[in-house]
């Protein structure tokens with residue numbers, strides 16, 4: 498069986514796509530490839546063994562993938578997209594932006610260095626309206642983003658992406674959103690960026706996004722607050738345009754609660770009401786923010802949620818839990834809150850009773866491998882508990898979290914999973930099936946999505962078995978994370 502594959506090792510890589518084509522064509526005509534799972538597993542195992550990393554990556558990039566259930570809309574955008582929209586008044590609703598390029602201490606020493614608006618943080622972005630209100634001394638610290646030199650532009654882009662080995666959790670949580678600042682308060686930029694994400698995810702074979710996207714806190718070009726209703730209308734209008742629809746990607750939203758803020762209970766109450774009123778777009782609520790800040794511990798919200806459940810029909814909850822270094826009971830407590838899905842779940846192995854509860858149950862864990870490495874919750878991929886979950890019957894799916902700030906994509910997650918944990922073809926299929934099965938879509942739309950994914954996958958698999966690498970239609974996009982982690986991919 499597959500005897501022609503033995504020639505792989507002796508042939509130059511340049512010829513390998515032709516050989517894939519020949520070997521799979523031979524196998525297919527001799528009837529060795531049936532629809533049986535066992536045979537399926539076999540062809541994928543052979544492929545994994547023989548393919549170069551680049552060939553595996555190309556395959557996984559083109560492979561249909563289902564959904565991404567865990568990504569934050571503001572953290573999902575590549576720096577070049579932010580730059581383009583910050584400087585293009587046609588696309589951004591007519592807003593102009595400035596960024597902090599100098600650090601003259603206009604207010605003298607003794608300012609609040611660790612507060613949200615630290616005076617010593619560079620590349621904090623503000624709108625023209627805020628700029629005009631600054632003192633003459635402060636204005637000199639800022640420069641219009643469209644006027645940055647090439648070197649400044651490069652540094653500006655790098656300031657919102659973890660591009661260096663020494664950058665990690667603190668850089669991410671304490672500078673990235675603080676820098677984006679008023680750029681993330683523009684409803685037109687937010688809507689445009691969601692469409693960019695739909696296009697990029699569509700290229701990777703994704704058909705559904707459940708985006709963590711808030712419509713609170715937006716401002717007009719004149720610095721006035723913009724209502725949530727107006728912001729949601731701007732988003733819906735953008736999603737109704739042809740280029741968005743042509744992606745074929747369905748989008749629903751999850752409302753995020755920053756869990757450690759002083760008035761988080763009141764915010765949760767307001768969010769619940771808004772989501773209930775906008776169930777056409779919003780399918781759930783999440784609780785976000787660094788979990789090592791104890792002020793946002795899960796049980797803080799138990800009484801509020803129980804009260805809300807007395808008033809409103811069910812709203813699905815997916816909540817970040819177990820994204821910490823220490824063993825604790827946050828995942829158990831989060832299930833007690835009523836969560837249907839768990840974001841990250843990295844420390845579950847330290848809580849055996851909850852681990853048992855999760856086995857063969859219906860609580861999916863949203864796995865974010867790249868995020869967990871870059872934010873230092875694991876030192877290397879081999880330490881990640883993902884294979885233990887996958888192989889003991891805990892539902893899991895792969896997702897990208899804040900991929901713009903990691904410069905990664907969903908293919909990276911699959912590539913790392915296959916490379917590090919030797920996934921079988923059945924396991925690859927399970928991950929994508931789970932991403933749709935455990936979505937918060939209504940049952941009918943969910944079934945339609947599952948059918949669409951399975952049809953896409955059937956066609957992809959047949960074409961690949963018949964024509965090998967030449968059936969892969971899109972050139973894979975290699976982002977900076979995967980280039981740095983696997984330099985051989987670029988050769």
Ligand SMILES: [Zn+2]
Pocket residue numbers: 567568569817840898
């Ligand atoms: Zn997250």
